Amino acid sequence: VIATNENDILYRTYTTGRYELRDVVATTSPSMDIQISSNFERYLFEAGNRDPAEVRGRMGALRQSGAFELSQSQAAGMLSDFTAAAASMPDVAACIRDVKERSGYVLEPHTACGVVALQKTRLPADAAHVVLATAHPAKFPDTIESVLGERPALPHGLASLMTDRERMTVLPNDLAAVQRYVLETTGAAKGVTA
Numbered sequence: 479v480i481a482t483n484e485n486d487i488l489y490r491t492y493t494t495g496r497y498e499l500r501d502v503v504a505t506t507s508p509s510m511d512i513q514i515s516s517n518f519e520r521y522l523f524e525a526g527n528r529d530p531a532e533v534r535g536r537m538g539a540l541r542q543s544g545a546f547e548l549s550q551s552q553a554a555g556m557l558s559d560f561t562a563a564a565a566s567m568p569d570v571a572a573c574i575r576d577v578k579e580r581s582g583y584v585l586e587p588h589t590a591c592g593v594v595a596l597q598k599t600r601l602p603a604d605a606a607h608v609v610l611a612t613a614h615p616a617k618f619p620d621t622i623e624s625v626l627g628e629r630p631a632l633p634h635g636l637a638s639l640m641t642d643r644e645r646m647t648v649l650p651n652d653l654a655a656v657q658r659y660v661l662e663t664t665g666a667a668k669g670v671t672a
Contacts, residue, residue: 480562481595483510483570488518492562495553497536498545506567506621507587509613514540525552525559561601565594571625573597584622584630586615 482489484503491497499513519533526532526549539546548556565573573590577583585593589611596607615622615630623629632639649655 479592479595479599479601480560481592482562482564483507483591484564484566485511485513486564487513488515489562489564491518491548492556492560495548496545497540497548499540505587506570506618507565507591509588510591521556522552525555561599563595563598565591565598569594574622574625578626584615584626586611586613586618587621588613 480488480492483505485500485505487497487500497518502511502513505511519537522536523530523533526536536546570587570590573594574585574587577585577590577593589609592609596609601607614633616632616636619629631637647659649659
């Protein structure tokens with residue numbers, strides 16, 4: 479499922495077959511506030527029979543005119559590989575509130591975009607659906623507070639992050655010195671492995 483917010487270039491591409499730049503809108507899911515998706519460029523490469531010239535041509539058209547059309551096979555492939563939906567900020571807020579009320583779990587806004595997109599698609603209801611979260615709600619405290627009326631706490635392991643003493647080591651502008659420092663401080667120089 480392709481999930482987008484108001485910056486819905488991938489959803490629009492999925493529904494129209496046209497990849498067209500528009501202005502970026504600031505949302506509560508800022509990591510999705512983009513117009514050029516490098517992951518989509520990778521998808522074009524795979525959908526275009528791994529032809530780098532094909533991708534260069536499409537991206538060149540994007541730079542020149544701000545848009546390009548998917549080939550018929552790319553559009554058909556996208557429709558068979560994915561489904562897509564866009565989640566508005568009100569959708570995201572409602573989802574965060576709903577999940578919190580039903581389960582006690584607090585979604586962060588990007589994950590909520592994924593949940594909303596999944597809910598809007600017509601996937602089989604009896605199939606298992608998984609949405610992977612990539613951030614913690616504490617990373618977006620203002621958004622969570624505006625939606626739920628409470629500020630999310632930092633995870634236990636990071637709770638002292640804002641009060642701990644800052645530590646730093648100043649190194650010379652020298653690659654060998656930086657490499658030596660990394661090896662010495664990580665234990666790699668002593669043969670310690672993770």
